[in-house]
Amino acid sequence: MSEDLAYEVLMDHYRNPHNYGSVKDFTHGITEYNPICGDTVHIEMHISNGIIDEIKFMGRGCSISQASASILTETVKGMPAAEAAAITDQDYLLKLGVSLGPAREKCALLSLNAMRKSLSAGGSSDGQ
């Protein structure tokens, strides 16, 4: 995919986020924020038999952070949790397919970091 097309895909996810909202009876939930700007992403997952069978997000922030969260939900829905937890920053940035500077990379990785943190914590980590 060309970088122009990848950017268009990103902006489409920002305008029309996929999997936005809450997961009924979620097993894993987390809110993560970018300390530099204060933007947030909240992720809820339902994991059953080691599979992420449902994942949704809510958030407030820049286009890259929110679009990236939408793409993440599409990427890991139906995936084994162990496989999702093993996605590296580099893997994910490559998947997004756009060149970002270091500050914007933090935006793009906010939701991935949140998901990995929630998976490694083994369940809800923000109050449920």
Ligand code: FES
């Ligand atoms: Fe805050 Fe992008 S500017 S997450």
